[in-house]
Amino acid sequence: MAGVPLRVCLFSGASSLPIRIADHLGLLSEAGLAAELHLTRGSRELVEGLAAGRYDVVHAAPDNFIEWSDRTGADIVSWIGGTSGPLHLIGSPELAGLADLAGRGIAVDSPDSGFVSILMKIVRAGGLAAEDVSLVPLGSTQLRYEALMAGRTAATMLALPWSAMALEAGFSLLGDRDQVLPGMQGSSGASLRTWLAAHPDTADSYLKALCAAITWLNHPANLEDANRYICETYGTSPALADAVHRSIMDPRTGWSPSAFIDPAGMDMVCRLRSENGRPPDRPATSYYTLEPYRRVFGFGLGPCAGEPPEDVEGA
Known part of the structure; x- marks a missing residue:
């Protein structure tokens, strides 16, 4: 049976490694997705494609999404994390x-x-x-x-x-x-808010596939295969491939095991825009959501960003 179509646009750099590994290993297909990965030549092409409906999910620096949302009115929301360096x-x-x-x-x-x-x-x-x-x-x-x-x-x-x-x-x-800028959210996955609201099952399947790819990349038994993939994809030496792998999967600056988007890191993105004379139009919490994490993982996340807390009985 054919999978659910999903159009993803990303840069070709190593920060997109879990996404490309998810495709390479067939994890996206296993999650029921018929995913198309498109490599972009620039952020403008990527964000314009998202706003025009050519892509469902895009991965880039979240500052790009804030800039485009504020300038054009497109309601773009980040909902997947990424790296904070290097x-x-x-x-x-x-x-x-x-x-x-x-x-x-x-x-x-x-x-x-x-x-x-x-x-x-x-x-x-x-x-x-x-x-x-x-x-x-x-x-x-x-x-x-x-x-x-x-x-x-x-x-x-x-x-x-x-x-x-x-x-x-x-x-x-x-x-x-x-x-x-230690700890700043360096990259994120984003969608139009309308698409994300209309396709929760597709979003959840994509998030699960990325987490499966991250788990695979973090497993010591897969190190040789992962480094071989990096060598073949980016044309690096084996030693450099190992360094790239360790950096991208570093728990402090690389992908978290749950691909979690960091609220503090997103707040830092907005504060940096203000520092550069381009303050965001809205609070940082309006540019991202934790809803997919709450659906997929469920525990310890509380209300989504931008949502009021639920009333506590007896309070």
Whole structure:
């Protein structure tokens, strides 16, 4: 019997590893889903596709969803977690520090993408002002990595595996998100609120499949197979594949076992937007929901974000 259609859009970086493993191992099919995974070349393409109904679930930095919701009125809600790191500002080998970026161009996905808020936090922490650098839109992390390797940009924000590959090639580490924004929700899965409300069973099946993939990735017996998949998918060395695997599955900065979206991490995303002069239109709790977790796991979560607590009898 054919599965329930599900269209998922994501970036090709290692932060999407559990999603791609869920597809690779057939876990999405086992969950009753006929999933199509689409790799995007940029955040604008991804979010526009979600708003237009071309995708059901998208994975990216939650700042992208807040920006798009506030600017266009599209009711986008994050409901799956992801990683909170690592994310690095990597520069050309001749750059000794952040001060050397003054007057240089930094490649970004788009000027209003989620990584830009983090980039400007790193720039300010290094003693530079926003006007000291210029932003050059180039698209996805892979495209920016290729531009950095070819000398077409002085620096860019890179996630795994490209950050590790660039450092291995002798490029300079200029900044680390975890140093300036520890615990921030770095990536999330989101849908239109109307789709999520209309398809709870599909959402729950997807969440269960991702949790099964995370469990598989965390099991020591699967380490060799997981690292082989990383090598084949991203073209890394075995040693680098192992480092990528350990980082993405790190319980502090990687995927949690339940793919949980962290309310404190989402609050930090909103506070960073305010710090950068782009305060969100609504409270942080309106941009995410814990409802799928309450349905799937049920215990200890209490009311969903944004919901009033239920009346306690006798209170």
